[in-house]
Amino acid sequence: MSNKKQVAVSFLGTVLDSGFGQGRWQKWRPNVAMNQRQDFHLDRMELFYAEKYRELADHVKADIQQVSPHTAVNLVPMELENPWDFSEVYTKLHDWAAGYTFDTEEETYLTHITTGTHVAQICLFLLVESRQIPGVLLQTAPPKNQRRSMEDGNVGSYEIIDLDLARYDVLAERLAAVRDDAVRYLKSGISTQNAAFNRMIAEIEQVALNSPSPILLSGPTGAGKSMLARRIFELKKARHLIKGTFVDVNCATLRGDGAASALFGHKKGAFTGAAEKREGYLKTADGGVLFLD
Numbered sequence: 001m002s003n004k005k006q007v008a009v010s011f012l013g014t015v016l017d018s019g020f021g022q023g024r025w026q027k028w029r030p031n032v033a034m035n036q037r038q039d040f041h042l043d044r045m046e047l048f049y050a051e052k053y054r055e056l057a058d059h060v061k062a063d064i065q066q067v068s069p070h071t072a073v074n075l076v077p078m079e080l081e082n083p084w085d086f087s088e089v090y091t092k093l094h095d096w097a098a099g100y101t102f103d104t105e106e107e108t109y110l111t112h113i114t115t116g117t118h119v120a121q122i123c124l125f126l127l128v129e130s131r132q133i134p135g136v137l138l139q140t141a142p143p144k145n146q147r148r149s150m151e152d153g154n155v156g157s158y159e160i161i162d163l164d165l166a167r168y169d170v171l172a173e174r175l176a177a178v179r180d181d182a183v184r185y186l187k188s189g190i191s192t193q194n195a196a197f198n199r200m201i202a203e204i205e206q207v208a209l210n211s212p213s214p215i216l217l218s219g220p221t222g223a224g225k226s227m228l229a230r231r232i233f234e235l236k237k238a239r240h241l242i243k244g245t246f247v248d249v250n251c252a253t254l255r256g257d258g259a260a261s262a263l264f265g266h267k268k269g270a271f272t273g274a275a276e277k278r279e280g281y282l283k284t285a286d287g288g289v290l291f292l293d
Contacts, residue, residue, distance in 0.1 A: 004107055005043035007043060007045070007107050007110070008045045008138060009110070009111045010047055011047075011078075011115045011116030012031065012049040012057050012115065013029070013116070017032065017060050028142035028155070030156075032063050032064055033155040034112070034140055036155045041068070041070070041071070042068070043070065043071065043072065043107075044071065045074065046074050048077075078093075089119050089120050089123050090126070097127055097132045110138040112140065113138070125137065136160050136161060136162045137163065139159045140157070140159075143156045182235055185231060186231050215232065229293075233246040234246075243287050244286055247281050247285035247291065249290065249292050251292055262280060262281060
């Protein structure tokens, strides 16, 4: 059995952990309950909280130390303007992890993903998966009959999830299969041993499915740029990344003053010959893919 200290990283549950009266002991409070277990102990908790919930955080800390005197609780300020904003939450948690001194030789880290918003839980998962927070995930759950069970000493269940375990190889294989299917689709089902071509297609697949950025396809006439562009569009459409249409524009036809009108559209009467309002190619392709050939 490991002699390492166990450290939990967790968000204060502003609803789940709430309760100030004596009745709170008949309520399942995840951050308190995990310290009430006889088969599980923590040496330290890093508990994220917002300043407006400081009273609750202090109360939860006191209750944890009442049921588990050997557990140190560090209250970690985590101010989030919008706890449902993925970018903000991930950035704040990433910065905390980057500045935290992890001692994996002496300590084991359990990242609790039961409390906090779903966005916070996802961000914690990603930080553990990428090893920016070393260790495992901790998931806790309440007993079925909460009040009666708490009175009988049943404080719910818990599960430790190790993202490095081999059982996740099946998931990795399925994700790899999805990626391989996308690559085969971009290659139009044509199998080739050309390493440079295969590498190019793999890079296109990675960019096309993970970034909204424009893609530049270069090559001589007849190389298949138009077909590949349409395949990229169809692949993005199939993955629900876009909802618009595919607009193929032959740039050789864009000449003089008509180029701006063709691309951006014009109102009726905007210039001589503009008898009707016209949507430009960019408007037509909005939400989809504009291929400028």
